[in-house]
Amino acid sequence: METNISLDRIVQRAKDVMTFNTRTYEEITRDPSATPEAGIVVATVAIASGLGWLLQGPGALIGGVVAMLLGWVLSAAIIYFVGTRITSTPHTSSSVERVMRIVGYAAVPNVFQFVTGIWLIGGIIGSVLWLWTLATMIVAIKVALNMDTGRAVATGLVAWIGSIITFAIFGAIFNISLNVPF
Numbered sequence: 001m002e003t004n005i006s007l008d009r010i011v012q013r014a015k016d017v018m019t020f021n022t023r024t025y026e027e028i029t030r031d032p033s034a035t036p037e038a039g040i041v042v043a044t045v046a047i048a049s050g051l052g053w054l055l056q057g058p059g060a061l062i063g064g065v066v067a068m069l070l071g072w073v074l075s076a077a078i079i080y081f082v083g084t085r086i087t088s089t090p091h092t093s094s095s096v097e098r099v100m101r102i103v104g105y106a107a108v109p110n111v112f113q114f115v116t117g118i119w120l121i122g123g124i125i126g127s128v129l130w131l132w133t134l135a136t137m138i139v140a141i142k143v144a145l146n147m148d149t150g151r152a153v154a155t156g157l158v159a160w161i162g163s164i165i166t167f168a169i170f171g172a173i174f175n176i177s178l179n180v181p182f
């Protein structure tokens with residue numbers, strides 16, 4: 001199957017996700033061609049958030065992008081597991097790929113992380129971006145797993161704790177640092 005990646009479509013979907021357009025969230029979960037698009041979104045977010053890594057050399061930026069992509073895949077798998085095994089209902093249905101697509105797109109508010117280095121207001125901007133991303137992730141989990149908001153919040157919380165533990169173990173074994181996308 002040939003996948004045509006459209007930058008215009010990625011940008012429009014990213015805008016829709018940032019403005020909580022649930023129709024777009026549902027479209028992304030159903031569209032298999034959105035998986036590589038979500039990967040592009042995650043890589044773009046990693047680059048935008050990691051511009052400071054350039055001070056450590058281009059290898060640090062590349063390593064940061066790779067770590068963020070691995071973090072995205074692991075986080076999606078953990079969200080899928082928690083949502084289908086721990087917090088599921090009889091109506092919960094999904095696949096890891098569906099969760100990957102929408103979780104990748106839901107990380108898009110962090111594309112503005114590069115402005116968090118601004119003196120005096122960087123911390124405030126970072127907090128706003130974290131809350132914004134948390135909200136897009138909750139909507140993403142709700143749509144991807146076909147569950148209500150309360151279960152989506154519970155799934156996100158349990159998955160977040162599971163991700164931190166998994167990433168710490170993974171990091172200790174392989175001596176790398178992975179980023180939880182939310």
